[in-house]
Amino acid sequence: MTTAAFIGLGNMGYPMAGHLARAGLEVTVYNRTRDKADRWVEEFGGRAALTPALAARDAEFVFVCVGNDRDLRQVTLEDNGAVHTLARDAVLVDHTTASATMAETLDAACREKGACFMDAPVSGGQQGAENGQLSIMCGAEPVTFERLSPVLAHYGKTVVHMGAVGQGQLTKMANQICVASVIEGVAEALSFARDAGLDAEKAARVIGAGAGGSWQLINRHATMLADQYDHGFAVDWMRKDLDICLAEATRLGTSLPATALINEFYKEVQSMGGGRWDTSSLLRRLRRHRDD
Numbered sequence: 001m002t003t004a005a006f007i008g009l010g011n012m013g014y015p016m017a018g019h020l021a022r023a024g025l026e027v028t029v030y031n032r033t034r035d036k037a038d039r040w041v042e043e044f045g046g047r048a049a050l051t052p053a054l055a056a057r058d059a060e061f062v063f064v065c066v067g068n069d070r071d072l073r074q075v076t077l078e079d080n081g082a083v084h085t086l087a088r089d090a091v092l093v094d095h096t097t098a099s100a101t102m103a104e105t106l107d108a109a110c111r112e113k114g115a116c117f118m119d120a121p122v123s124g125g126q127q128g129a130e131n132g133q134l135s136i137m138c139g140a141e142p143v144t145f146e147r148l149s150p151v152l153a154h155y156g157k158t159v160v161h162m163g164a165v166g167q168g169q170l171t172k173m174a175n176q177i178c179v180a181s182v183i184e185g186v187a188e189a190l191s192f193a194r195d196a197g198l199d200a201e202k203a204a205r206v207i208g209a210g211a212g213g214s215w216q217l218i219n220r221h222a223t224m225l226a227d228q229y230d231h232g233f234a235v236d237w238m239r240k241d242l243d244i245c246l247a248e249a250t251r252l253g254t255s256l257p258a259t260a261l262i263n264e265f266y267k268e269v270q271s272m273g274g275g276r277w278d279t280s281s282l283l284r285r286l287r288r289h290r291d292d
Ligand SMILES: NC(=O)c1ccc[n+]([C@@H]2O[C@H](COP(=O)([O-])OP(=O)(O)OC[C@H]3O[C@@H](n4cnc5c(N)ncnc54)[C@H](OP(=O)(O)O)[C@@H]3O)[C@@H](O)[C@H]2O)c1
Pocket: 008, 009, 010, 011, 012, 013, 031, 032, 033, 036, 065, 066, 067, 068, 070, 071, 072, 074, 075, 095, 096, 097, 098, 122, 123, 124, 125, 126, 232, 233, 234, 237
């Protein structure tokens, strides 16, 4: 039986680890807040470990899905981190949206242990994780990708090898650049439709069926028009991702003017108390400016 460890049972990690257990892997989980790990074991079987190092011991594949670079460093490289107990030939797979530099650091640490590394950030949200429909962007040696791709298929609908370590994270950055502009565009279109006296719901439906359609417009317009922002990817996470994108763009000497501006808009949403609102709350910011 394939043995796996899963570290970080948040909105994404919890269902992803569940898919692995349901597929028949022997899964040991670790979560900083112990209750969630116990709840997971009750639901899916397997075992909960007290530290990332104990979870990773004897696992063929070690998956991580935590918040940011700092969290990732804590659960992998610092005391009781998973890298310390990685078996020779094991693979550490990181699903966190993190920097490409962090991927390179982890790759070097895994190599020292005779193990392999793959950065594999995801897109598709909590719903995609629950339904096993994620897009997964992978950076790894080809042989490592070959080993992992049947396993990732348990929760990934589109699993793509982008190239060497770090290229998964760079692809996720391009994804977030795209998403930020699309959401701002949808927010501006809905705000404009309202001010023009249109039936905004009807307008969203007809636009969604044509060239202006997008996942964000189709799936988010109804809740945006109802001023409800409590169900998706949080603004705090988007700010973290856009900071990563902008730092990488500076390093590359490439320009991201719209992304930089939308990052400022999200800072404003945070200052409105919206750090945990979902990312479509750019409409609430626009309406506040209109009413001022
Ligand atoms: N949510 C989405 O729609 C979505 C979509 C695509 C990508 N992502 C990315 O996926 C990653 C996880 O997102 P999420 O929504 O699952 O986040 P989340 O619900 O906030 O969960 C974060 C997980 O990381 C753990 N963690 C955080 N800091 C830690 C530390 N220092 N030491 C140990 N464990 C730590 C948390 O443990 P506790 O339970 O103890 O807090 C929790 O298990 C993020 O990088 C995010 O950007 C999220």
